[in-house]
Structure formats: C-alpha cells, structure tokens
Amino acid sequence: MTVNSEPEALLSHLQNADGSATFSFSGYTVVGAVNGPIEVQRRDELPEEAAVDVIVRPAAGVGGTRERHLESLIQSTLRQIILVDNFPRTLIQIILQVTTTPENEYVNAKVAQATSNLPILPALLQTAVLSLLSAALPLTATLTSTSLAVVADGQSKKVVLNPSPREIETSQSFHVFSFTSHDELILAESEGSFTVKEWDEAFSVAQRQCCPPTNTDDGDTLMDDGSLPGANLKQFIRSTLEGKIASDLHWK
C-alpha cells in the first residue's frame, strides 16, 4: 500500500489562472484552477449574484454523468461559502482536474465498470477550497471534508475513516461529510444500506475528524483524538495558507 496518509498541497502554481492548487490525499491528486470574477455568458447570468461553475475532469477519458453528479454536489456546496452577492452578473469558474486515483489491487482497473461516485468527493472539495483561497475570493468560511465506510467486522460493524478502494468495495455503506470552519455540517452524502444508528455513528466520527477541538487544555480529549487515524485537515489548510502568505508578504 503506497497510499499517502499525510495531505500535501501546492498553491498558486499555475501562471494564467487567478488561483490554483494541487492537493493530494489518500491516493488522490487533484489540480484545481479558479478564475473569477469574470464575464458570464448571458444565459447563465444571475442579476443579483455570481454564477458558480464547477468543471470536473477525470484522470482518463472525457467526463460523463459521474462527473456531472460530482459537479452539481460541489457547486451547491461551494456557493454556500462563496460570497456570491459581492459579484452580481459575473462568473466564478472552478476547474478540477483529477490526475491520480488510488489503484484497487484486487480489481483489474482496465475493465470498465460502474463504480461509486463519492470516494473522490472529499479530495475535490478540498482542492476547490484551496484554489478559492489562493484566488483570494471572498468566502464566509473554509471547509473540511472526510469520507467513511461502515465495514462488517464479524457480527459487529466498524467505521473506517478514509477507507481504501478495497475497503469501500467491501463496505456496506459509504458516507461523505463536509463541515465548515464554524463546525456546521454543509454536505452529507451516503450510499449503500445503513441504519440511522450507523449514520449517527459515522457522523460523530466525521465530526470529531473535521472539527477537532481548538482548545488544547483538556488532556483527556486530546488523547482520544490522537488515536483517530488521518490528518487534521483544518490545521493543514491553516498551515498551508500561512506558508503561502508568509512568502507572498515577505517584504512586510
């Protein structure tokens, strides 16, 4: 397994885009570019707010229904955090190019088959947010997202955070959650069969992962969170942006 568990990002590396970011996490690498506010086509123009256009391009081939589905999910999530009323009658364009997806070593990847749409969603959302921050577009908050699978473990069931493709395939249900930096749930997508209790459990694991307590004075809770696998994405966004701003404003 050569899946990187630590997130990595590169900001503002594309010359001709207003903002850009490359983000890699758990086997996915996505390049994002943001342009905006720019002139919008007449038919997409909204009189009171900016139109948000999300384009997802797969690693191989041309986009299809799968990409349209992801685009609609990302679009409706992002327009809640972008201050769209600041730029009426304009367009904010977000292009997300997938470059790497994790390989499932149990399946012959060359055989075309219907697979789940959702596993790539957290990586796409994270890239989009980093690109928007790089483009200095006004936002109300940032967001972090995570994926979970509920896997049958003998009689009982366990929740796996950031599951591998194999784990997703053998799982009974798969969930994606996104939280804003104000710890509010902004996106919840699930597939497979699950009970409300399982969903609640997955939700609480996701909430602990995406909204880690900022106060570090309580030693006990810190120990519990330390046992959670996966990276602290909230802290990751902050440290990445701090590095970028420090180098941008080196003259200050």
Next chain:
Amino acid sequence: MATAQSERIFVLPGDQIDPSLIPSHPKKALRLGPGLRHIPPNELVPTVAGQLVTDPRKNSIWVEYNGGRYVPTVGDLVIGTVHHSATDYFYVTLSSYTSNAILPQLAFEMATKKTRPNLNPGALVYARVCLANRHMDPELECVSPSTGKADGLGPLNGGMLFEISLGMARRLLMRKSVEEGKVVVLEELGAAGLAFETAVGRNGKIWVNSEKTKTVLLVGRAVKETDEKSLTVDQQKKLVRKLVREMS
C-alpha cells in the same frame, strides 16, 4: 503598517478576530479595508486568507494578501487597453475576460467636443477609477475633476506593457515604496544611469518607456523577476548590477 508589529497575525475566512486587535480611537470612526466584512451590529469577519494589519493612527484595519483578480476600487490608478470606442465613450479592458470599463471621451485634459483624443483599439491609457460598484461597469477618468489637470494621466504612447502580480503593483504604488514596499529595483536602475519612464497600474500592469528598446526590456524584466522570485532588497541590487553589466 506604521506600528511595529512583533508578530504576524494570519486570518482565514470566517475566523474570529480578537477584539483586542481592533483599533479603537476616541474620535475617528473605524475604517475597514479590503478583506473584511462587517456583519451588523458589531461583528467583523475576514473574507480572505491573509495577514491582519491595523493602523491605530488612522483607526483602520484590513487584510493584506496577494493574488486573485483585480477588482476595481474608486481612486485606483490603472492601465487599461482601449477595446473599442463609441460616440461618447472608450471601452477599456482592465483585466482579461471581465466586462469593459468605460472612459468618457471628454474625461481628458483640455478635451472639448471638438478636440477629443483619438484612441485606436489597442492603445494604452493611464487612468483613475472614478466609479466602481458591483452592479455597474467601472468608470474611468484621465483628468482630475477638481483641477481639470491630467496629473500624469492620459494616453501612454510607445513603450511596452508588462504584467506583474497585484501585490507587486501595490508595493510599487506605495508612497514610500523603498522603505515600506521594499522595492528598490527601479531606483537602482535609475541610479545605474538608465533613462526610462514607468507607469504602474493597480490592476497588475507596469508600462515602461525609454528611447532605447534594450532599456525597456531590461527594466521590465528586472521588475518581473523581482516579483516572481520575491527578491529582497539586496538581491534586487545584485540583479540590477548583473543586468547593467550584461547590457554594456
């Protein structure tokens, strides 16, 4: 900026600003700069990622950042490209893929209905933004409305246009660009005996003109390199020495 801030304060969109950081002045009203949003009655929220800067003397607070697309603001000096002209207006492009700004043909020094400047598509103008709001196209002027003088604004003839980052344009336009902006590249080039003129647009453009084409290219490249490689004052001096040596 005037204050000696011991540490940088980073903010992300939606972060809470420590109330102790917000300057309070007994008389002056608080002035909010770019990157901040006031949610009535009394909430102040950053909307971009950047460094929070305050100026207690002016009682102002803003977020300093670099990047993104130029959004016109009243009072900014910009370099625009004439796109086309109509009977009363020139339509001027400030950045690519955005709607054109309008520049009235009479907003030039000494312009009357009979003697108006003739600008062809592609001509460059140095102008001030006099109207900018989100619902309307920005409006420009090349003349001071109170004095009727051009004050250096107007058509830019000859020379060459270079693209720079918005942060670099801001540094070059600072009143004390050497002390506060830490850019000495233009001063050093001038001290090295080169004769040239420049105009900096807040929309990320710098126009350079000289009698010698070589000088134009050298100055433009020096500024672009300073911007892209984020050179320090000493590195800028070194770069200028190297470029001048290569030219002669």
